Amino acid sequence: MNHKEIDTDVLVVGGGGAGFRAAIGAREKGVETLLLSKGPLGRCGATPMAGADYTLDGNSLRKLGFYGEPKDSMQTFFEDIVKQGFYLNNQELLEQYVTTAPDRLRELLEWGVAPVRSEERAIFTTGIGMMDALIGQAKKLGVRTLEDVMLLELITQDGQVVGALGLDIASGQFLRFHAKAVIIASGGWHKAFWPNTGMRDLAGDGTAMALRAGAELGNMEFITFCCNVLYGPPHVLGSIASYIFSLRCAGELTNQEGERFLNQYDPSMVHIGTHMEWNKCFISLATTKEVRAGKGSPKGGIYYGRGDLPYEQWARQVQVSFPNWKYKHIDLKDIVASIEAGKPIEVGPAVEYFDGGIIIDGKFQSNLPGLFAAGECTLGPFGANRVCAATTEMLVHGAAAGERAGEYAQGAPEPVKYSEKFQALEDAATAPLRRQEGLNVAQVRRRVQEMAHKRLGPIRTEAELKEFLAFLDEVQTRQLPHLATASKSRNYNKEWVDSLELANLLQLLETSAKSALLRTESRGVHYREDHPYTDNDNWLKETVATLDGEITIGTRPVRITSLAPNPGRKPYFEMLQEMMEGHSEVGGHH
């Protein structure tokens, strides 16, 4: 039989930190909870790759028995994050982040996470450690899980979510899920870009299917590019090991002509923009300017080296993060040898985090009854620029979304099973398998990914965005309908899975590019070369994307609860400096 029917009360889509914490929250309400992991349990998505840092205010950190900044407070933490976000933060969601972060850490400690160290506003542990603690707790409570399952589409009736269609990747069998509530916790869509820093499962399946089901997506133009990411050799392309080098020791960044290009910026902006996690925003922007000016390295980046600093000093500062010069399982010895020899390494920006996503209210519900969302896939609390931890976001969101979805499911009727809707979706999904001749998905996808990196990178212009949208339209209308897999067997058919993902990547890129085109200002990680100023008169707004035949973008005002910015318009770099200078000095790296 080509499909299997599975019933549950709450269906959690995504097995990262947000998904598992949501599953725990739902299960605590006594409802049947099933979590779907696209890959191996606790070892896919972004969470297990995280170093990881977890941010909360220093005072609360101290109350939990760790070293933290005593002069910090929830209020100061809140205000700083608003400055980091250029005042575009949803302050209602930010209050939730700031006030519940300590509770989420306390329970992680109870569930077995062992922190390595802490600083002013952050505690350090591993993403894998967090996953194992969450999985242990979820299993204890009776959360059911399935691995290597990709969710393809949500099923709705009269705007209410009633289930979803999934695929068992190993066998190729369809899974028809019937649920009272669905929580999307599927993370980002890194796979839409090449290079990228993400795991290969992160194709934004959840965000795209939410859009198709009628949910609103917000601020899709805000994409954080990590700076100083390794651009080679091939086996480490996309690794943030070199980003971490640059956090431990700023070293020296040079362009293809050997110029220390940061010298053109204000020294205090460079200092903050290098040593704090503002660097993802600032350095990615500065790097891209060099590349666009024709001073980029062969692979389209810049160079990181130790400059005049003696190797021993560089190594002493950096090696704390790399025991035996290994980053997770990557051997960095050749790269370190290059730095020792005074030969800088090629690095550059690569997509790392999505600041926008599914729009949720204070109860973590989307505009679709029964559809909740948590974590990176949402439009979260960070506004125009994330500096603080997404690991905190995933847990504060997961707990609340899970609890709400669980309560919702308690009161919801048994979902109706619309087999004809499932059948129609299954037929559409098998099209690339049935087509005898057609286009190779990998080649189409790589062209799309490389264009996305160029046109939707840290620096955007109207002309390039329009060109990109025309390109996406061409791919969606002339190439996507003609994809054909060379292999027709359904078990572990990599080409088939890639074909199913490509539609999601294209929709998300289109949504993002249209949003970037609409926002005619520069703020945080969205920089318009043709509108290089921050406009607090016209743009204290979130962009809102909906799909109704076609994708259209509107706006809505930012949710401000306590902190409003000064009105007026300012050149971007002046505004960036103002935000940095308005930031407190008690945050350490955050």
Next chain:
Amino acid sequence: MSQKEINVNIYRYDAAQDAEPRYDSYQVPWEPGMSAMDVLDYVYQNLDSTVAYYDHAGCALGICARCAGKINGKSGLLCQTLVDGDVVLEPAVKSRVIKDLVCARGGK
């Protein structure tokens, strides 16, 4: 300057329909620092899109450890084992192959 090419032999077997496994051979352009997974990515994208390896949720950075395989007979992670010459790529456990280099997980 001509590009160095390596010969890559890949174990092919579809548990759902093949009676016997076979090895298929490919010529792949080589550059320093290529891993076995980079080699597979090249084959999949440019030469033969029917090749299957654990990819749909891989990290390619040595963290998830799901790309275990045999590279020239020696067990290792495909994404972190560097290749610098002709190479034979085989599944980690032949008795558990679903397709090509993808094995079912044991002891679920």
